[in-house]
Amino acid sequence: MNFNKIASSHPAPTALPLSDRVQEALAITKRGVDELLIEAEFAQKLARAEQTGKPLRIKLGLDPTAPDLHLGHTVVLNKMRQLQDLGHTVIFLIGDFTSMIGDPSGRNITRPPLTREQIEENAKTYFAQASLVLDAERTEIRYNSEWCDPLGARGMIQLASKYTVARIMEREDFTKRFKAGTPISVHELLYPLMQGYDSVALQSDLELGGTDQKFNLLVGRELQKDWGQEPQCILTMPLLEGLDGVEKMSKSKGNYISITEPANTMFGKIMSISDPMMWRYYELLSARTLAELAAFKSEVEGGRNPRDIKVALAQEIVARFHSPQAAQDAVTDFDNRARGGIPDEIIAVTLEGAPLGIGQLLKQANLCASSSEALRMVEQNGVRIDGVAISDKALKVAAGTFVLQVGKRKFARVTLT
Structure with missing residues (x-):
């Protein structure tokens, strides 16, 4: 040129x-x-x-x-x-x-x-x-x-x-x-x-x-x-804060929501942000008008549960990057999890070595980054097997097929032999 x-x-x-x-x-x-x-x-x-x-x-x-x-x-x-x-x-x-x-x-x-x-x-x-x-x-x-x-x-x-x-x-x-x-x-x-x-x-x-x-x-x-x-x-x-509400959203900080991740995961992550941060996400990410946002804020001030407003935000964003039907399915899945239910679609894992310690089991199922992290989750009552909370860090899990859950969003259907 x-x-x-x-x-x-x-x-x-x-x-x-x-x-x-x-x-x-x-x-x-x-x-x-x-x-x-x-x-x-x-x-x-x-x-x-x-x-x-x-x-x-x-x-x-x-x-x-x-x-x-x-x-x-x-x-x-x-x-x-x-x-x-x-x-x-x-x-x-x-x-x-x-x-x-x-x-x-x-x-x-x-x-x-x-x-x-x-x-x-x-x-x-x-x-x-x-x-x-x-x-x-x-x-x-x-x-x-x-x-x-x-x-x-x-x-x-x-x-x-x-x-x-x-x-x-x-x-x-x-x-x-x-x-x-x-x-x-x-x-x-x-x-x-x-x-x-x-x-x-x-x-x-x-x-x-x-x-x-x-x-x-x-x-x-x-x-x-x-x-x-x-x-x-x-x-x-502005640089959008991540899920922690403090640091800017970044993959290196692990506080991000990828636009290519599954609809249910995206929905759950958005629902995990704090109520005050929700308004920041609305302002920077939503296509809703300023008048609509003002109406939402008035409704919350009038006693409406902020969770309802956050659901609307999560649905809007999931629909944008997936589809309206995927967004509605994500609402159903999220509500099911909130009631202690199991999502319709979860990963299936086959492992060997029964009986296997709970820490190693969670690590090998990729539900925790390490066995020490897994044991911390057990201490915090964050681990369930087939919906039953686990509190014994020394537990050895026998052979069989069951659903493991860590926290609110991590699930795996495990077959242990």
Whole structure:
């Protein structure tokens, strides 16, 4: 790609009045966001789009660093869908080039770059999963290798000349690492520039990201000015807390809800969040209107059981990633478990070594990570065999077929020989 071809000249925008539709679109855009910069500029972009009939170009870039998405990832995808439903063009950008650099955002060590093979494998499933939220037919899919690969050494040097080291080092994670004497590789300094260059190549009007992406999004805004483009606005979304209600949702922390896990498991995990956290999930994940959420809160204040409201949330999310019927089945399964019943579908396991100690039995059935964890669950009255609570840590289980239960959600039908 010719490095200079992307440049475009925009006249100074004329202030336009904000119609009721624009005001409503702005309110939808702002729902649940952390920041919208600069709001007045974005309002004018919306007004211009309404006047001209030309939709805004709205960009979200994701590096395929892992093959699966969880609900935390969908927070920003939900916002994209809202903007898509307002009639704007959403661009799902797969960072196949930037993945080879590795995004250093929020990290205190260098992120190992992915191989081309890892990137291609992860990218295969990314958009398929994102399409569970976005309207795939109305989504523009792009890969940033389209314009990054052709840059070459000359183009990279020209791009690097657009930003100073001092500005790059203003990024909090770089500053902390520099002060701590933690190594920073030169290629990491290029990452914000490459992400910013994506905005130039796509001529985006608005870029979305998590709060940890704010610096990178601002770089894109500045680079667009250098290319004579109208600078994009930026919208940052909060990082969704995980099931513990404290740490951000993350697979490494084990507090996540994958969008590909079974419907019953997904439903049960959502039901396990606290009542106060339920409202946070509603705000960031639900498609319900603000008026509907306000009505729910009034009902709870009036004495309605929060559990009923949480069931509605769990049903909505399960229906989105599975089906309405799967969501209804999950409600039935959850209620059955709450009454001490056994789910209709549970894993079947065949083991040898009877009689087998209860700790080893639970471990080998993959219901506990270790025998010591299994014995702790026995101590806490969290283990049942065919619905009967087990309290003896020295129990040896004889041969036979039975249902093991650990906690509220883990079941296995075991045949022990």
